[in-house]
Amino acid sequence: MLKIRNLKAKVGSNEILHGINLDVKAGEVHAIMGPNGSGKSTFAQVLAGRDTYEVTGGEATYEGKDLLAMSPEERAREGIFMAFQYPVEIPGVSNTYFLRSALNAMRKHRGLPEYDAMDFLARVREKVKLLDMDEALLNRSVNEGFSGGEKKRNEIFQMAVLEPKLAILDETDSGLDIDALKIVASGVNALRSPERGIIVVTHYQRLLNYIVPDFVHVLYNGRIVKSGGKELALELEEKGYGWLEESVPAGQTA
Amino acid sequence: MIAVKEKENEGVYLSSFREVEEKLAHGSPSWLQAIRREAVEVFAERGFPTTKDEEWRFTSVAPIAGKAFKPGRHELTPALRQAILGHAMADLDCPRLVFLNGHYCEELSSAATLPKGVRAGSLGEALRSEGAALEAHLARYADYRDHSFVALNTAFLEDGAFVEIPKGVILEKPLQLLFVSEAGNGLVVSHPRNLILVGRESQATIIETFVGLDSATSAGLKPAATPATTAATEGVYFTNAVTEIAVEEGAHVHYIKVQQESSRSFHYARMQVQQERSSSVTTHSFALGGALIREEVRAVLDGEGAEAVLNGLYVLTGSQHVDNHTLIDHAKPHCGSREFYKGVLDGRSSAVFNGAIKVRQDAQKTDSKQSNKNLLLSEDAIINTKPQLEIYADDVKCTHGATIGHIDSEAIFYLRSRGIALAEARNLLTYAFANDVLGRIQYEPLRQRLDRELFTRLGETGRPEEA
Known part of the structure; x- marks a missing residue:
């Protein structure tokens, strides 16, 4: 469903992605691991369409369409969802209103009737349970005054409601205690299906104990330098990212 | 000179006052008539403020002063x-x-x-x-x-x-x-x-x-x-x-x-x-x-x-x-x-x-x-x-x-990344900015009127009803 070839991107004059290749098929879970500054978050944001990053080369197709030509909202409506590493606080906009607008934008795009407040609430209630969320959070402003854990959980809750085809989790595990991590992981696992692709971007192997990936890719200095199965994550955990500097040919680290 | 021009501006009100003075006095208590007279004198003396007046530095009332209302x-x-x-x-x-x-x-x-x-x-x-x-x-x-x-x-x-x-x-x-x-x-x-x-x-x-x-x-x-x-x-x-x-x-x-x-x-x-x-x-x-x-x-x-x-x-x-x-x-x-x-x-x-x-x-x-x-x-x-x-x-x-400030571009991206169109995202954030002042009105019918008015002014898209 997602095909990326030699993708390059920069912010300002600073090139961060130096040519990424990745194929994600429906039903697969891919983990992207890498040390700080390797370009993981940039990669996730470029996929979601953040315009602070300028794509300078390469291509990306999503379900046969040119992903890079689509606006962020078009990508979302076509079924791409990114869980933010740092979810944004939006004072004055209730979580419920925000999510219903989002869901209706997608339903409209697919030619489905929009949900009214009642339909919507019925639909979200079960997802609230799934993420073990306090229902009061629904009526609060989007992420405003949420703890770090509540924000991350709210991201996965949104994902559960919007049911994307391709989900990108940008360091969703960072800052979560083990209980919250398990809840978030079970939310993600509930979404695993043969029709859906998932990209998990993470710094730590810990999350992958709960969301077991089909493939692990190591991102280093803006390139994927190693790919393998889930055991690659364990190897990384054991040897640390320092191991990459020795194992990656010098020419690729620049 | 400016002073002369202003004199003309105030003159409209002064002659208007002379015209209605008697009518106003009729049936009014005398203490009020004295206040009116004093007030018209104050106005005649002060004239309309200009932007040289610190209290009016950024607001020129020349468009008001220059018209014979x-x-x-x-x-x-x-x-x-x-x-x-x-x-x-x-x-x-x-x-x-x-x-x-x-x-x-x-x-x-x-x-x-x-x-x-x-x-x-x-x-x-x-x-x-x-x-x-x-x-x-x-x-x-x-x-x-x-x-x-x-x-x-x-x-x-x-x-x-x-x-x-x-x-x-x-x-x-x-x-x-x-x-x-x-x-x-x-x-x-x-x-x-x-x-x-x-x-x-x-x-x-x-x-x-x-x-x-x-x-x-x-x-x-x-x-x-x-x-x-x-x-x-x-x-x-x-x-x-x-x-x-x-x-x-x-x-x-x-x-x-x-x-x-x-x-x-x-x-x-x-x-x-x-x-x-x-x-x-x-x-x-x-x-x-x-x-x-x-x-x-x-x-x-x-x-x-x-x-x-x-x-x-x-x-x-x-x-x-x-x-x-x-x-x-x-x-x-x-x-x-x-x-x-x-x-x-x-x-x-x-x-x-x-x-x-x-x-x-x-x-x-x-x-x-x-x-x-x-x-x-x-x-x-x-x-x-x-x-x-x-x-x-x-x-x-x-x-x-x-x-x-300007509209927060991160918030705009966040909304767009959930499928909400750019224009709607902008309106939603603008509305959210202004909404907490409206929220302080406790009389619901008025709050709703103003809410609607605000949304009309911000554009028709993205009007949140109460969920």
């Missing part, structure tokens, strides 16, 4: 009646007094449901029937000696609302004062004057609405577009309003002002609040319409333990200019004041916020907070914001803060 008609024609009754602001489900070009319109007013003992009606009528009773209050709070527009209003003081709420009365529903301007061929001036007396331990919400009737605003919605064919004076009017509110010990007042004048109009208003011990007053000032607007709110905390909250919201488009000048005068100890003003500016609009806080020497333990936040939607919009603190006591807490 005359009093307008106030007969209720069937067409006017229909236009007024059809206005969104005339449907608030509460008792109301209606004024047409500054004059009381009994036929459209309905104050019968007010509790026993509450008086609400025409100030002009009250002056004729029992003028002496008003002497202690009228023109005693809003000082006409140091202000051109207040002086002008006082000189022409003739009608407006007189509201008296006796001791211990609680108004279940708000009382609305609806001021309708109908300029026709234009250059009409009105000087509405309101006196609101709230007795000890009483409680009331009063909604003061100013609306202009022109082709598009008769529906109560967007400011009218101005077709090129319109005559230069068509729909051009000037509202020069003064409201005095005297609040006795332990009384609670919400005073909500909604200014939705026509797009070519000028509006000056003073809301002057005088508070006794342990009283609390919350004012709301919504500046939405008009071309050139000056809104002044002044509160004097003249008894221990009094509290004032001043809320304000201005939402501007096109080339509108709104100047909010507020003054909170802490005259006694242990008083608190809170001030929250927010502005949304689009197009080439401009705004001024000047928030003065005065803490007198005796006013120890004053606790005052002021905040002014502005959202600029366009590169061409201009805001001048300034706190002005004058503190003579030494044991006080006064904080202030002002912000000027």
